Amino acid sequence: MNNSRNLRDSDIQKKIDHEIRMRDGACKLLAACSQRDQALEAAKSLQTCSTRIMAYMSELQRMKEAQVMQNVPRRSSDAGPMDDRLPCKGKVAISDLRIPLMWKDTEYFKNKGELHRCAVFCLLQLGGEIFDTDMVIVDRTLTDICFDNTIVFNEASPGFELRVELYSCCSEDDYSAGSTPRKLASKLSSSLGRSAGKKLRAAMEPGACSPVSNGGAAPLLLPVPSVPGPKYHLLAHTTLSLSHVQDSFRTHDLTISGNEECSYWLPLYGSMCCRLAVQPRCMTQQMMGGWLKVKQCGGDPQTWTKVYAILKATSLFCYQRQEDVEANVEPALTIGINKETRIRASEKDPLSKGQNICISNRYGGEEVTHTLNTESREDTHHWMEAFWQHFYDMSQWKQCCDDLMKIELPSPRKPAPITPKQGSLYHEMAPLSTPSCEGLLLQDNAVSAEIRALLSSYYSDR
Structure with a gap:
C-alpha cells in the first residue's frame, strides 16, 4: 500500500515538474513573440500550465492529508457501521460547446462602433485532469462562441464536478515583446507625477517570469502581468455534475466575471450549451464472467443448460461457449439486470453440488424468474457480490445506467503544414537554419534551441 502511495506521489510530482518546465518555456516564448497570434497562443499555454500546476499541487496536498488521517488511530467510540464499497469509475465527455453572445443591435445589425475583438478559450477541469480547447477569435460578426473539441475525462466518480472556465483576452493591443508593461507604466507615471512615476517604471521592469517587485522591497500591488505580453x-465559469447529465444538447447557467469596462469583456447571455455524456464502466466493461447452469423458465425442473455468463450493463448475457464472447456471437439467453431486478440466493439444491440464484424481473405486469446454479458456495458468493456491486454502481450513477450514452471520441489531430502563417510558434521556429527569422526577437541561439525543445515536448504531449 505504501509503495502504491509513493508511486502516485512520484507520478504527480513528475507532472508538476513537467508543467513547470512548460510554464518556463511559455514565459520565454512570450518574451520572444512579436506577432499577435503567436503571443496569444503563448499566453494561452502559460495560463493552462499555471492552472495545471495549481491543480496538481492541490491533489498532492489532498493525498498527503489522506495519508495522515489513515495513520491516526481511531477510538473505539468512532467505530461504526461503515460500507467500504466504492462505485466504479466512468468516462465523462463534453462536446458541442456553444456560448451565445448578446451584441447590441447597432453593433451586430448595423455594424457600427469600434470592432471589439477578443481571443477566447476554455479550460475544463475534473479532478486532476485539465484540458484546454482551441483558441477562437471573437468579434461582433459571431453570434456564438463555438468550440468543436470533444473532451473526455476517463477517471470520473459519480460525485464528479466538471468545472468549465471561459478565458478572454483583448486581441487588439500591441504585443511586441515587453511593450505592455512599459506602456502601462508610462500612462500611470504621467498621472502620478515625476517622482512616483520614476519609481513605478523601475518597479515594472521584471525579468522573465519574475514577480513585479521594487528593487527587493515589498512587491508593488498593481494588477499588472508579471510577464510582458x-x-x-x-x-465566465460554471460547474457541471451528475445531475446535469442527459443524453442530449442542453443549456446550463454561467457565472459571469467582469463588466463592460474590462478590455476582455464580451456580451454573454449568461448561458452555455453543450452535450454532457457519461459512460460508467459497469455499462461498458465485463463486471463478472463464469460458467453457470440455467433452468429454463416453465420447463422441466430437472433440465439445466450450461452457459458462459457475462454481467455487463443492464443484462446477464448467457453464451453457449466462452469463445462466443470474443466472436460477438449473439447470446443464447439474455436476462435483464437493472434497478428493478430482484436477486436472491436460495438454499442448497439437494440434487446439485452448488447453490441456486434466483433472478426475478417484471415484464408487462408479469414476474419472470430465472434460476441459476453454481458449482460451489464460493462461486455463489462471488456472483452475489458481483450483483450487489453492480446494483450499487447503478444506484450511484443513476440515470447514466438507464441506457448506454454514446461518446463520439475525438479524432487525432492532423499535423498542420509548416507555413509562416502557422499559429504555433514552434512550427515558426523549427526552420531556424534559414537566415530569415522574421518576427522573432531571439538574441541567443542557445535560448532558441531550449525554447524549441520545450515547445516540441509540449506539442507532442497534447
Missing part, C-alpha cells in the same frame, strides 16, 4: 482573464 497579453494576459487572459476569467470571463
Whole structure:
C-alpha cells in the first residue's frame, strides 16, 4: 500500500515538474513573440500550465492529508457501521460547446462602433485532469462562441464536478515583446507625477517570469502581468455534475466575471450549451464472467443448460461457449439486470453440488424468474457480490445506467503544414537554419534551441 502511495506521489510530482518546465518555456516564448497570434497562443499555454500546476499541487496536498488521517488511530467510540464499497469509475465527455453572445443591435445589425475583438478559450477541469480547447477569435460578426473539441475525462466518480472556465483576452493591443508593461507604466507615471512615476517604471521592469517587485522591497500591488505580453482573464465559469447529465444538447447557467469596462469583456447571455455524456464502466466493461447452469423458465425442473455468463450493463448475457464472447456471437439467453431486478440466493439444491440464484424481473405486469446454479458456495458468493456491486454502481450513477450514452471520441489531430502563417510558434521556429527569422526577437541561439525543445515536448504531449 505504501509503495502504491509513493508511486502516485512520484507520478504527480513528475507532472508538476513537467508543467513547470512548460510554464518556463511559455514565459520565454512570450518574451520572444512579436506577432499577435503567436503571443496569444503563448499566453494561452502559460495560463493552462499555471492552472495545471495549481491543480496538481492541490491533489498532492489532498493525498498527503489522506495519508495522515489513515495513520491516526481511531477510538473505539468512532467505530461504526461503515460500507467500504466504492462505485466504479466512468468516462465523462463534453462536446458541442456553444456560448451565445448578446451584441447590441447597432453593433451586430448595423455594424457600427469600434470592432471589439477578443481571443477566447476554455479550460475544463475534473479532478486532476485539465484540458484546454482551441483558441477562437471573437468579434461582433459571431453570434456564438463555438468550440468543436470533444473532451473526455476517463477517471470520473459519480460525485464528479466538471468545472468549465471561459478565458478572454483583448486581441487588439500591441504585443511586441515587453511593450505592455512599459506602456502601462508610462500612462500611470504621467498621472502620478515625476517622482512616483520614476519609481513605478523601475518597479515594472521584471525579468522573465519574475514577480513585479521594487528593487527587493515589498512587491508593488498593481494588477499588472508579471510577464510582458497579453494576459487572459476569467470571463465566465460554471460547474457541471451528475445531475446535469442527459443524453442530449442542453443549456446550463454561467457565472459571469467582469463588466463592460474590462478590455476582455464580451456580451454573454449568461448561458452555455453543450452535450454532457457519461459512460460508467459497469455499462461498458465485463463486471463478472463464469460458467453457470440455467433452468429454463416453465420447463422441466430437472433440465439445466450450461452457459458462459457475462454481467455487463443492464443484462446477464448467457453464451453457449466462452469463445462466443470474443466472436460477438449473439447470446443464447439474455436476462435483464437493472434497478428493478430482484436477486436472491436460495438454499442448497439437494440434487446439485452448488447453490441456486434466483433472478426475478417484471415484464408487462408479469414476474419472470430465472434460476441459476453454481458449482460451489464460493462461486455463489462471488456472483452475489458481483450483483450487489453492480446494483450499487447503478444506484450511484443513476440515470447514466438507464441506457448506454454514446461518446463520439475525438479524432487525432492532423499535423498542420509548416507555413509562416502557422499559429504555433514552434512550427515558426523549427526552420531556424534559414537566415530569415522574421518576427522573432531571439538574441541567443542557445535560448532558441531550449525554447524549441520545450515547445516540441509540449506539442507532442497534447
